[in-house]
Amino acid sequence: MKNIMQALLMALALSGCAADPVQPWQREYLARPEMSFESGYLSGAMRTHTFVSKEAASGGPALAGGGCGCN
């Protein structure tokens, strides 16, 4: 019981780290090309295309976590 309480308290304390996320209108600097994980736009686009076709899924790198979050 004590361990559970400690774990919950720790989860609560750590959740405070993400309590104020970057808002969509604050992503100006994150949307810059130099903020991308890829060094080149074309190679990044190719890599993403391959990833999407292999995984049968889309979205991810330029949505919620970073980038401009557009659409």
Next chain:
Amino acid sequence: MKPLQRLSLLLALWMAPAYALQPGDVAPDLSGTKLDSGATLSLSTLRGTVVYLDFWATWCAPCRVSLPLLAQLQQELGPRGLQVIGVNADQDEAAVRRWVLDSGVHYPVLRGVKDETLKAYGIAAMPSTYLIDRTGRVRAVHAGFRTSQFKAVREEIESLLGESKK
């Protein structure tokens, strides 16, 4: 209530999603500085007109696509009571002026809107648009912009323009 239950409740509340504006809600008042004149404009002064409130930025590609279309919309439906308002979120004002000029935007573009106000709208993505009727209520919320859906948006606006002020 047991301590564990209390803690679980606290955690559930902590993780509850932020409130986002829904159709039917009264649009929170919003004021900012007009890009062209530097004058202050408040949303509350536009009661009686249908307002298409567009939150945008130059670093957002779909926003840039939407600007000329919104300018055309304002030109065509403005005489019938539509007012498009752009709310810009850029740091670089010079870039905003360039885009506004290149896109032929003549409707008011506001800057310097407070973060608290932007949070009150619950903006989920850029661009986000809110269609506000003549009584000041939000009637439609759109996150993102797709040209393929613009016809449907125009129909929503025309439907609101046909309503009288209650």
